[in-house]
Amino acid sequence: MQFSFSRFIHLCRLQLAANRKLYLLGMAALAGMLLAFMLFFLITDDELSYNTQQTIYMIGLVLSSGVFTTTIFKQYAEKSQRTQALMLPVSALEKMVLAVLLTLVVYPLVYTVICLSCLKVMNYIDIYWLGNPNALYWLNASYTPGLLIMYVYVQSFVLLGAIWFRKQTFVKSAVMICLIIIGIHAVHSFLGRKIIGSAQPANVEAVGQKLGATGISNFRYDGGMPYINTLLTASAKINGKWDTEYYMVELPRPGFAIMATVLILVPFFLWFITLLKLREQQL
Amino acid sequence: MISLQDLTFSYRKGHLVLNNLQLHFEPGRIYGLLGKNGAGKSSLLYNICGLLYPQAGQCQVMGFNPAKRQPAFLRQVYLLPEAFHLPDVDIDQYVRLYAPFYPGFDSAAFDRHLDVFEVPRRQQLHALSHGQQKKVLISFALATTARILIMDEPTNGLDIPSKRQFRKVIAGCLREDQCMIISTHQVKDLDSLIDEVLILENGRIILKEPVTRITEKLSFRQVLSLEETEAPLYSEGALKGYAIVAVNRREEHSRLDMEMFFNAVMVEKEKILPLFTR
Numbered sequence: 001m002q003f004s005f006s007r008f009i010h011l012c013r014l015q016l017a018a019n020r021k022l023y024l025l026g027m028a029a030l031a032g033m034l035l036a037f038m039l040f041f042l043i044t045d046d047e048l049s050y051n052t053q054q055t056i057y058m059i060g061l062v063l064s065s066g067v068f069t070t071t072i073f074k075q076y077a078e079k080s081q082r083t084q085a086l087m088l089p090v091s092a093l094e095k096m097v098l099a100v101l102l103t104l105v106v107y108p109l110v111y112t113v114i115c116l117s118c119l120k121v122m123n124y125i126d127i128y129w130l131g132n133p134n135a136l137y138w139l140n141a142s143y144t145p146g147l148l149i150m151y152v153y154v155q156s157f158v159l160l161g162a163i164w165f166r167k168q169t170f171v172k173s174a175v176m177i178c179l180i181i182i183g184i185h186a187v188h189s190f191l192g193r194k195i196i197g198s199a200q201p202a203n204v205e206a207v208g209q210k211l212g213a214t215g216i217s218n219f220r221y222d223g224g225m226p227y228i229n230t231l232l233t234a235s236a237k238i239n240g241k242w243d244t245e246y247y248m249v250e251l252p253r254p255g256f257a258i259m260a261t262v263l264i265l266v267p268f269f270l271w272f273i274t275l276l277k278l279r280e281q282q283l
Numbered sequence: 284m285i286s287l288q289d290l291t292f293s294y295r296k297g298h299l300v301l302n303n304l305q306l307h308f309e310p311g312r313i314y315g316l317l318g319k320n321g322a323g324k325s326s327l328l329y330n331i332c333g334l335l336y337p338q339a340g341q342c343q344v345m346g347f348n349p350a351k352r353q354p355a356f357l358r359q360v361y362l363l364p365e366a367f368h369l370p371d372v373d374i375d376q377y378v379r380l381y382a383p384f385y386p387g388f389d390s391a392a393f394d395r396h397l398d399v400f401e402v403p404r405r406q407q408l409h410a411l412s413h414g415q416q417k418k419v420l421i422s423f424a425l426a427t428t429a430r431i432l433i434m435d436e437p438t439n440g441l442d443i444p445s446k447r448q449f450r451k452v453i454a455g456c457l458r459e460d461q462c463m464i465i466s467t468h469q470v471k472d473l474d475s476l477i478d479e480v481l482i483l484e485n486g487r488i489i490l491k492e493p494v495t496r497i498t499e500k501l502s503f504r505q506v507l508s509l510e511e512t513e514a515p516l517y518s519e520g521a522l523k524g525y526a527i528v529a530v531n532r533r534e535e536h537s538r539l540d541m542e543m544f545f546n547a548v549m550v551e552k553e554k555i556l557p558l559f560t561r
Contacts, residue, residue, distance in 0.1 A: 002354060010383045017380050018370035080366040086334055089357035089384045279352075283334045 517547035
């Protein structure tokens with residue numbers, strides 16, 4: 001593993017200079033599309049609510065960064081560019097660090113500046129022209145940090161797809177991520193059902209009393225996410241009807257620690273695989 | 284400088300592109316790599332650069348394993364590919380962006396080469412013709428002072444005056460510690476430059492000889508009639524009679540006609556190759 005800071009700086013300069021026009025046009029196009037979406041919601045909903053602003057920010061970030069990330073290794077897609085890209089005297093690690101920096105730090109920052117600027121403009125119109133006193137979304141929702149962490153996960157998968165697939169990278173990466181999400185969900189469901197089986201809470205009567213209900217017969221497994229300290233959620237059958245109340249079941253501490261470690265290591269693992277794929281690139 | 288030991292390479296199983304190659308390249312020489320389409324010339328060059336990995340055997344370039352593509356190796360090897368892509372910047376920006384990766388980059392030499400090639404300096408690279416872009420890349424390649432320069436069809440796309448300029452530039456800039464490998468079909472453009480000829484066929488090097496030894500063994504000349512000379516090894520109809528390749532029995536000095544030589548080897552392998560057996 002070789003890393004030279006001065007080479008890395010030269011590589012950053014080269015990346016930005018070689019793609020300058022693409023990036024500037026992309027930023028203009030992004031601002032245009034965001035404004036168009038916001039205008040669309042403003043017209044159809046007669047307002048740009050706080051929740052709508054939040055949705056536009058999050059979905060826009062995930063989708064547009066996905067497109068951006070799939071182009072980060074575009075120099076390996078065509079033979080003429082691949083030859084020169086592979087012969088450039090930089091290490092795979094330097095290329096990888098640049099890709100991670102651009103996709104996980106620079107792009108979200110640029111996107112956030114553009115999106116929040118557009119939101120500010122549209123919110124002004126919403127308040128002062130249309131008379132809707134909607135608050136401005138300013139990354140201040142309680143779950144924003146959680147969604148940004150999810151962004152890191154999605155981008156790590158897309159980054160791997162960007163080097164794995166040479167053609168139709170965005171489509172193939174999107175399919176790969178969908179398959180992974182479906183796969184993870186299926187594994188969790190399977191494991192959750194296996195773990196829970198026909199088990200019932202030990203203090204089922206106390207639960208019933210607490211809920212002001214009697215006759216809790218059984219619990220239904222709905223799904224689980226062991227990485228965030230919830231093994232599963234389940235709803236109860238009370239007096240023959242499924243209750244909409246959900247009950248969280250948490251893993252004991254050692255089990256949770258293992259799952260949390262897995263969660264933290266996933267992006268690093270994906271970056272490592274991406275690095276290996278970068279190193280083994282051939283013509 | 285470059286040592287290939289039993290190097291074997293294939294793109295897919297059962298079809299060897301390079302078959303057990305044993306080759307050594309020395310510094311201070313220009314090698315001409317010749318072969319028909321699909322003979323494996325580019326694959327050989329890409330194996331030397333580390334762009335393709337051999338299936339078996341060893342490839343050592345200046346003590347490096349090319350497949351690792353370490354920066355210290357890559358800054359000593361410059362490949363000028365046949366097809367290339369240049370960023371949308373001007374020539375000065377291109378130099379500012381790429382030269383720092385080559386610590387030995389000689390800006391004065393780059394300017395000199397561009398002057399010889401008569402390339403306008405203030406233009407965006409995308410505004411230049413393909414031939415002019417190639418001249419910029421050739422100038423850059425030579426200015427890197429990389430110890431190994433590999434050129435795949437460098438004269439493709441160059442006009443006739445540019446081919447002369449190319450020969451002039453190359454002839455004047457190779458240092459003693461540098462080695463140049465030129466793969467080409469346009470042998471007439473380069474036959475005055477090349478020190479050693481390699482002919483690749485079906486994944487094997489069938490001939491690797493210095494130009495001096497080729498002209499020592501063979502004579503290249505024009506005759507009015509084939510009867511006026513002993514039976515030539517190979518002949519081609521020419522404007523005035525015939526161009527022939529014959530065994531050089533009288534130790535005559537003749538100038539190597541690379542295209543004639545290559546055609547002769549392809550057609551009369553059984554007669555020509557034994558002459559070079561050591």
